[in-house]
Amino acid sequence: MSDPIIEIRWHGRGGQGAITAAKIVAEAAFRSGYGGAMMAPTFGTERRGAPVHTSLKIAHHRITDLSPIETPDIVVVLDHMIMGEVDVTAGLKPGGLLVLNTPRPLQRCLHPDYRVAVAPVNEIAEQAGLRRGIVNSGIIGAFGRASGLIELAVLTDCIEREFSGKRPRENAEAARLAWERTEVGSMPKPVAAAAR
Amino acid sequence: MNTIESGNVAAAMAVKLARAEVIAAYPITPQTPLTEKLSEMIDRGELDAEYVAVESEHSALAVCIGAASAGVRPFTATSANGLLYMSEQVHWAAGARLPLVMCVVNRGVGAPWTVWNDHQDAISQRDAGWIQLFVKDHQEIMDTTLKAFRLAEEVSIPVMVCYDGYYLSHTYMPFDAPEQERVDRFLPPFHYAHTLDPSHPENLNSVTMPDTRTDVHGETAPSYMDIRHNLHREMVQAIDRLEAIDAAFRELFGRGGHPLMEPWRCDDAEFVIVAMGTLANQFRDVVERLREQDGIRAGVLAIHLYRPFPNDRVQAALAGVRGVLVYEKALSYGNQGPLYGDVRSALYDCEPRPAVENFIVGLGGAGIRTGELYRTARQACLEIGRQETPDDAPHWVGLGV
Known part of the structure; x- marks a missing residue:
């Protein structure tokens, strides 16, 4: 219980690769010195296109509690349209971070209770030479930039390993471009009423 | 070597390190990725074993019973209703004193149908005469599976390595996969004392009388109850054997210390x-x-x-x-x-x-x-x-x- 566990919940659609993305980040976290890295997918009777989520916990100590995350520090969303179907920010800690793949500008996504990061990962993936709709490598770049937890070079290295034989360089490039184009912001705090 | 993988992959890596020679399994959630991984390893030539694609769990264990009887190291794995479907062979393997290892990826039993975790499947086979080990994380899946092969073969009693479906089978966490050379030192090649030999035909586990009797060689043959009493006695003795095996494992790999x-x-x-x-x-x-x-x-x-x-x-x-x-x-x-x-x-x-x-x-x-x-x-x-x-x-x- 020496240091806190960082809890990251990933939301996507079946087939979109949220679990693979979380697995890559688990690997990268472990290689960056987080000895306790644990990624537990939540399984149902999953099918393509249906909303899925997975829990990633990282810490410097061994993690023994494998139960699903209820109060995440960070929520990552691979498809912003899912927010009409799923309450992705359920339990998100005040001051936490929401990372979105969305074409919308940052200003339209800001929220009073947590920081928001946006990147147009669909567009970025096509720029990087990936097939339309491949977003799970790009979103890792957005997550990395916004969270500041893991260095870009470690993330892209883990991406290339995971995607070996499946356009590893293009997938790493998507993460690199997303890292560059990620914007992070908070809603300005209302002016304190107590200022007399 | 440290790696991050799912619990099913940890089990498959242990089976590969144990140099299992025959894999027979029928896919069932949440065990499926374990047997898929093993078939991939065999296909790529990383594991020198025969994969027997069977039509049911009953046949999966029957193939393993045959393989062990013929003197090769078998492995199978199942979950929930698959374990229940093989139950008749589960009891047979124990009574026949075959040194088998099976992973049970724990899942609730239907009806109503469920794919999620509990321990009812393994517990339902509690009294079959198998050694049952329950593990808590991927490192224990790896280490316990290796120890299970040695234990099964030392005491001639089959062993179930039970791990939680989804909580371990589909969860990724770090663990250490030991080097092949050291595993080879820990786990000697398969040896079964009663390997079938066509040049010395014999009857095994045929109808056994309620009382002792004189066999064809003129010697007193044990009754069914004598044979079952031996199984119980040697099961109890397996507690000490597991402790000794754990001590040997600890000396080689620096992990363990809590086998029971x-x-x-x-x-x-x-x-x-x-x-x-x-x-x-x-x-x-x-x-x-x-x-x-x-x-x-x-x-x-x-x-x-x-x-x-x-x-x-x-x-x-x-x-x-x-x-x-x-x-x-x-x-x-x-x-x-x-x-x-x-x-x-x-x-x-x-x-x-x-x-x-x-x-x-x-x-x-x-x-x-x-x-x-x-x-x-x-x-x-x-x-x-x-x-x-x-x-x-x-x-x-x-x-x-």
């Missing part, structure tokens, strides 16, 4: 929670909270070896505590949790006898919230032994309706 059960913060504990599998690890956080927030001296005892049940060690570990809370993911319907019955029985001769409470959790994957474990354990620690008439009916944690 693992106490955690039990040294000064007034209350001990007893559980199996990942649930025992989840209780570590609960124990921390009980100690820090409530000043309750609690500990957790993870049972690794469920059959044979190490009665005297359980008694020694729990003698002197005020209360024991047994949390489990299985039930003997119409009575209590099976582990609760075992623990209470082991403590019957203790003076004073600790109070023991039973909690049923997580059947069919019902969410096990750490906060709820904390609340129920805290309440039990405060109330235990104070009730007018102690109630031995199980408490259900996490019912929805």
Whole structure:
């Protein structure tokens, strides 16, 4: 219980690769010195296109509690349209971070209770030479930039390993471009009423 | 080598390191990725084994029984209704004293249909005569599977390595995969004392009379009950053998030390929670909270070896505590949790006898919230032994309706 566990919940659609993305980040976290890295997918009777989520916990100590995350520090969303179907920010800690793949500008996504990061990962993936709709490598770049937890070079290295034989360089490039184009912001705090 | 992979992959890597020679399995959730991984390893030439694609779990174990009888090292794995479908062969393998290893990726039993975790599948085969080991994380899947091959082959009794479906099978976490060369030193090539040999034909496990009789060689042949008595006696002796194997493993790999059960913060504990599998690890956080927030001296005892049940060690570990809370993911319907019955029985001769409470959790994957474990354990620690008439009916944690 020496240091806190960082809890990251990933939301996507079946087939979109949220679990693979979380697995890559688990690997990268472990290689960056987080000895306790644990990624537990939540399984149902999953099918393509249906909303899925997975829990990633990282810490410097061994993690023994494998139960699903209820109060995440960070929520990552691979498809912003899912927010009409799923309450992705359920339990998100005040001051936490929401990372979105969305074409919308940052200003339209800001929220009073947590920081928001946006990147147009669909567009970025096509720029990087990936097939339309491949977003799970790009979103890792957005997550990395916004969270500041893991260095870009470690993330892209883990991406290339995971995607070996499946356009590893293009997938790493998507993460690199997303890292560059990620914007992070908070809603300005209302002016304190107590200022007399 | 440190790696991050799923629990099913950890099991497949252990089976590869053990140089299993015949894999026969039928896919069933959540075991499927384990057998898929093994077939990939064979296809790529990384594992020199024959993969027998069977049409059922009954046949999967039958193939393994045949392979072991012919002197090669087999492996199979299943879950839930698949284990029940092979049950007739499960009993046969134990009675025939075949050194098999099977992973049971624990899942609730239908009906109603469920793919999620509990321990009812393995517990339903508790009395079949197999050694049953329950593990808590990927490192234990790896290490216990390797030890299981050596144990099965040393005592000629089949071993189930039970690990929680989804909680371990589909969860990714770091573990160390040992080097092949050191595993080879730990686990000698397969040897079965009664390997079938066409040049010396014999009958095995044919109809065995209720009483001893003279066999074809003029020697007194044991009765069915004699043979079954031997199985029981050697099952009990397997407790010491497992300890010795664990010591040898520890010397080579630097891990182990708790082959039968693992106490955690039990040294000064007034209350001990007893559980199996990942649930025992989840209780570590609960124990921390009980100690820090409530000043309750609690500990957790993870049972690794469920059959044979190490009665005297359980008694020694729990003698002197005020209360024991047994949390489990299985039930003997119409009575209590099976582990609760075992623990209470082991403590019957203790003076004073600790109070023991039973909690049923997580059947069919019902969410096990750490906060709820904390609340129920805290309440039990405060109330235990104070009730007018102690109630031995199980408490259900996490019912929805």
